[in-house]
Amino acid sequence: MPSPPASDRLVIRRPDDWHVHLRDGDMLKAVVGHTARQFGRAIVMPNLQPPVNTTARAAAYRERILAALPADATFQPLMTAYLTDQTDPADIARGFAEGVLTACKLYPAHATTNSEHGVTDVTNIASVLDRMQVIGMPLLVHGEVADRDIDIFDREAVFIERVFSKIARTFPDLKVVFEHITTAEAVAFVLESGPNIAATVTPHHLRINRNAMFEGGIRPHFYCLPVAKREKHRLALRKAVASGSPKIFLGTDSAPHAIGRKEAACGCAGLFNAPFALESYATSFEEDGALDKLEAFASEHGPRFYGLPLNEGHVALDRAPSHPPQAFGEGELAVKPFHAGETLPWRFAGAA
Ligand code: NCD
Ligand code: ZN
Secondary structure (H helix, E strand, O other): OOOOOHHHEEEEEOOOEEEEOOOOHHHHHHHHHHHHHHOOEEEEOOOOOOOOOOHHHHHHHHHHHHHHOOOOOOOEEEEEEEOOOOOOHHHHHHHHHOOOEEEEEEOEOOOOOOOOOOEOOHHHHHHHHHHHHHHOOOEEEOOOOOOOOOOHHHHHHHHHHHHHHHHHHHOOOOOEEEOOOOOHHHHHHHHHOOOOEEEEEOHHHHHOOHHHHHOOOOOHHHOOOOOOOOHHHHHHHHHHHHOOOOOEEEOOOEOOOOHHHHOOOOOOOOEEOHHHHHHHHHHHHHHOOOHHHHHHHHHHHHHHHHOOOOOOOEEEEEOOOEOOOOOEOOHHHOEOEOOOOOOEOOEEEEEO
């Protein structure tokens, strides 16, 4: 097939995914290639069972990821440690100094999948945050309170008031990423904060609002945490990414669960968006006339915030239809991708 004309090909520096769940074991082997195909690096979430909560566990997990990669992959996993009430600041600092750890992840206990070992009160990790602030190690925050008395759609906004503002006040120089933001309140908080507070935005929160979960019946494949909010919040996220702010960058929160675990009486939270992540983002950016902002969002703002070099290579997206399938894999490993059954106007074309 001849190459499309230049205007129908978008070439960007190879992007990174600053928030992904790669899982473990057979599921890791089944999904990691999708992320490695589109992204140069990814911040790998530590919410395995047991959690990746020490430098030693992060080093071992990194080896398992590297072993599961396709032979020709140049992908680099960036590891995180799962903070608990017992986290040892010295272990975290050693992992960071040795290049094993890139960041630490704060899951409020019981806020999301495998977060039962998470932090019960941020005062319990004060010495860890203090050390991270000193050494310049980023804190990644799942920004939702876990309080059952707070309406699920309000948990992010309440987290800002109760927890995030306190962390920002107590540790004014700590680098913090407010992960997978879903509300106008989070957008405003991040944009009004100093340069040490940034946010990631997922492809799905740019495309769906909460109605997607109830369209003609219950739609478990659109259920994730933080849960999608009202349309006005989706529009605030769209505006934030189109603004080109260097404080906002790409993090898919791709979180695969076997189809049987999603289509269940108590279905797991998480969307598997890795296979068509760039196509999805490009579609949203183009709808807002912001395609010229995609490269910085996907490939520049993240590394600059983390203090890492930009990737060397480039990738291309062609203006040609993509047809996400209903599923990848079989049986216990069958996973449904975001956009299954839709047609997207862009197609990832690999290295350029
Ligand atoms: C994530 C998972 O399944 O690990 N689920 C999700 O809905 N995003 C956990 C998380 O990031 O909250
Ligand atoms: Zn996540």
